[in-house]
Amino acid sequence: MNRRLPVADGAAVRRRAVELVREHRGAIAAVTIIQLLAALASVGIPRVLGSMVDLVTGAVDANTAGRLQGLIVVVIALAVGNAALTGCGEYLARVLGERVFAELRERLVGSAMHLPLSVVESAGTGDLLGRTGRDLDSIRNVVQRGVSQILVIVLTLLTIVAAAVITSPQLSPALIIPLLTILPAASWYLRYAVPAYRAMNAMWAEVDGVVAETADQAVTVDAHGLGARRNRILDRAMIEVWSTEQYALWLRIVLITALGLGSFGPVIAVVAWGAWLAGHGAVSLGAITTVSLYAVQLRTPVSEMTFWIDSLQTAGAAMSRIVGVELVAPDRQATSSTVTGRPPRVCGVSYAYLPGHDVLHDVDLELIPGERLAVVGPSGSGKSTLGRMLAGIHPPTRGRVTVGDGDGVDLTALTEDALHHEVALVTQEHHVFACSLADNLRLARTDATDAELERALEVVGAAEWARGLSDGLDTLVGAGGVQLTPGQAQQVALARIVLMDPATLVLDEATSLLDPSVARSAERSLDAVLAGRTVVAIAHRLDTAAAADRVAVVIDGRIVELGPHAELLAAGGEYARLWRAWVSD
Structure with missing residues (x-):
């Protein structure tokens, strides 16, 4: 049963936001x-325009034209200054947004x-993909553009209200x-929107x-005729997304x-209230003009507020899922960085993916340094799980997997770097990342020199085609390359395994997904890596065995036989039965 990764609560998201503000307080200021x-x-600008109205509607004298021309110059200067400052602020905000988003x-x-790999496997592929993809995209626009736009909206609203009060205390209440009246609607919306967007992001992740x-x-879906079943699962997930999207739209x-x-409302109220006050001689036409223009100016930030309030809720829901990834508790506590170079030892190990359902039962296994041990058994017997125990991927439910003499050190107590030098798991799956060939290789060891990269490629028989690339090690490979x-x-x-240089390798059918011609070449490369x-x-x-x-021989989570191939065949036990079945097929 899949368990989703945790979702941070509002307090954790606010703490993360405060950290970001503190880290970038200079740029934000x-x-x-x-x-x-x-x-x-x-x-x-509206204040000066109001003064112009009062000037032309009042007593006209010889200086009126000059004062009017001066006010026009002031309006132009304010407009130019506003444009320049807005452009500069937008540029700095975009730069700040890019930095914050990159972090x-x-x-x-x-x-x-x-x-922990156990957490990723339990949560499923979609949850993590959704957080690194769709959730990040939800935040992108708010961080990159919202910083500037939200500041503009807030500051514009505050300055307009303050200017209206200063211009005419009598008219300002109408604005x-x-x-x-917006506040109750916004409060109601926020109460329901945040849970809706969190649910929607989780459903999109599914x-x-x-x-x-x-x-x-x-290939597996086609081979087993699972297409219709997978379509039904997708249809059910899309129906849930559609229902939630409709609710959020409402x-x-x-x-x-x-x-x-x-x-x-403010435009209508200011004009109506201003007309009544003007009729009683309480305000001037210029004051009405100024505050009316302020009311018109309010329409833009209030309209934009609709978009940004909605975007903030989407980003807040996404942020809670992203911060939630940081809240996953480790499944181990690293206490040692000692590298022994000796193979792992399994002592009384049991393991359960679900509580109370052990897939390994009290397994003991002592590896001989330098040997090649084949682990065989029926499908679902626990072979791959045992391999993961030996590679330190999962901590055992009971028992210990250790390296070193005496009581040894638990694999799960080693730091990542020490663990990688002790043992590595090579599976059927491999990935080429969209970056240079050198960066792909340095995933295994970040401090590796170009000479060490070339040597690693030489060991696995890849040096010739790597040298033939247009830019050598700097050639972009993978998607887009x-x-x-x-x-x-x-x-x-x-x-990468050569660069990591582990003392022990655990192979889980590392070449089984390749076609026969490629597999033979890969197996030659693998033999070079296995040496020593x-x-x-x-x-x-079983030809590997x-x-x-x-x-x-692993049967139902237990090692029931252990020994050389010939001896196990001669014993006529489980291995001999498996061998006869494999040969007959």
């Missing part, structure tokens, strides 16, 4: 000051890279009171997972309607 100056220049993305990727898993396992419609009324063949991709994966190391091969083909020094 600069953007705020510039946008405040731009807002002051903007609200200054968020790198921190998320760093957290995801160090997630402010209609704005206050859709992404269904699509990704179906595409990745397309919430937005209510909010937009309320904000629309709020943006028109040179597409490597399956055999070349496997060699890149094996070259202790090797545990999870064997799904026949070539091994010893064979461990």
